[in-house]
């Protein structure tokens with residue numbers, strides 16, 4: 001049951017016929033895991049907390065660095081040096097004390113990911129490296145957990161929602177990660193600070209729609225965004241029969257680390 | 271020859287020996303070694319790039335890795 005204070009807090013949700021009191025209750029009962037408390041994770045965590053998603057997990061082993069603050073809007077100047085998950089939790093609970101925030105100050109790996117995602121309804125990839133992106137895809141597909149992929153580079157971003165075995169997964173498009181260091185990370189190539197705000201907010205929207213059970217998910221279409229051209233494009237996709245994880249003859253049947261693809265985006269500047 | 275590349279109508283000089291592989295070079299596509307090619311709606315195996323001719327009316331999308339997020 002919503003209290004009077006909650007009815008007021010969420011009044012702009014409740015007034016929407018697609019949400020209502022029932023929908024708000026669904027958000028309270030919802031459990032979303034955000035992997036990465038950086039550029040993408042920042043707006044995702046802030047908006048999901050503000051929306052009243054009842055349980056939000058957030059995983060990141062990093063500490064806040066001065067070079068993060070240009071885009072990771074959940075972290076403030078006095079947070080430099082603090083664990084990102086702690087800094088994020090403080091802001092999320094300041095926005096909305098109703099929300100339960102569960103922090104994981106660890107890097108996800110084949111050893112822990114299946115255990116961590118098991119407790120959640122929807123997973124959001126806000127990571128900055130291909131090893132993690134492929135690991136999240138494989139773990140979510142194998143566990144049947146819907147998730148949102150997001151990626152950014154310089155002035156461009158892209159996102160897709162994956163419903164395992166129903167819609168195209170990340171490996172349906174990219175069967176394997178590029179070799180280590182083949183594709184520049186944002187610490188090497190740079191990223192315009194507003195970009196993760198746009199892509200992350202789209203990912204948070206997908207999580208909220210999923211919990212509410214409304215609208216059309218961003219499945220079987222990759223949404224790409226160019227900030228310079230100020231253009232969104234949608235590329236229709238479908239499941240790939242030869243996908244190594246969700247295809248007809250999968251070669252990936254358990255989660256493994258893509259060690260060859262390991263890169264870290266947030267290496268401290270020179 | 272008219273094809274569609276990343277949603278844009280594109281006119282290329284006639285070249286009967288043009289393949290996906292040669293097109294990547296001709297258009298100077300970035301991430302050439304890693305880019306995913308969606309060819310008339312299907313993701314094309316990398317092994318098939320050299321053996322897939324590009325014909326009038328083909329619809330081609332280049333899909334790029336974007337690894338950032340932090």
Ligand SMILES: [Zn+2]
Nearest residue numbers: 169172243246
């Ligand atoms: Zn797949």
